[in-house]
Amino acid sequence: MRLLACQNCGNLLHFENTACEKCGLSLGFLPEAGRLSAFDADGLAMLDGKPKKPCANVAKEACNWFLPEDDAEDYCPACRLNSMVPDLSMPENLPLWRRMEMAKRRLIYTLDRLRLPHEGPELRFSFLADLDGEPPTMTGHDEGHITIALAEADDAEREARRTRLNEPFRTLLGHMRHEVGHWYFLVLVERAGRTDDFRALFGDESQDYAAALQAHYARPPNNDWRGDYISAYAAAHPHEDWAECFAHYLHMVDSLEMATSFGMTINPVLDRDGVLETELDFSPYRAGMEEILNAWTPLTIAMNAMNRCMGTPDLYPFVLSAPVARKLGFIHEVVHHRPDQGQ
Incomplete structure (x- = not known):
């Protein structure tokens, strides 16, 4: 992550900031520039002097990314990857979903810095809350469709799972990076013809996946x-x-x-x-x-x-x-x- 600063007063900023704590100007992240911009009294982005429009999720306090004013999209490049979000009419879901979106925006920032493709219909995210009477949501992936259990955004629940699974490290951003990695195996290895090189280091990925995981958890x-x-x-x-x-x-x-x-x-x-x-x-x-x-x-x-x-x-x-x-x-x-x- 880059070090970010307010163009108006030079105050250091965090990636998630929506207003400068020093001068009070509104802030928005411009994905095409990869930087936060302050907005002047006329609503122009001080980074490039152009008008912008907020991602539709800015109104829900779930995003701080902005688009060019004439952009045909209503959602920013990170939010438009959403396939499903939890029921936001349930008050307990909203703050957890906001944390999900925050982690996803950090993920997309890094993918952009690496110039890794993430546009198009393949890569998509579903953030799902557990429902009464239904089995718990399982975090996982399926050909680019990434599902993250909303409960992972609850710090206490995530720590309980980390302890139960005897893991040294478990974070929401880590989940995002791990699950998207499965999709990039398809993009960077399988479709690129690098499978033999992969197997020389990681082993034969054609072995039964479900059986391997079952054996892992049984040990x-x-x-x-x-x-x-x-x-x-x-x-x-x-x-x-x-x-x-x-x-x-x-x-x-x-x-x-x-x-x-x-x-x-x-x-x-x-x-x-x-x-x-x-x-x-x-x-x-x-x-x-x-x-x-x-x-x-x-x-x-x-x-x-x-x-x-x-x-x-x-x-x-x-x-x-x-x-x-x-x-x-x-x-x-x-x-x-x-x-x-x-x-």
């Missing part, structure tokens, strides 16, 4: 996966290994862009023989994977150290082994060298 917690996989769930099936690594790759580039925007320099002492130093002054969206990995290790050490100072769990409870780094490198390659880019 008691263990550490057999460590070293070859980024998480225990990644060891369940090659498709899940890919999706976990894809989500992880998005975590990395987004976090590194934010750290770079702040001009962070980190000097963690790794052992008595030396210091690993890195100055984060590069774009992870244009860098090679080796540069990304070299910067990521000291940044995560710093992030975890800061969390421990505040008495909270490690922000980054993962270890990047050599096999995992190779898988991430493959994802970096297929993202940046796609047939549709002529590379």
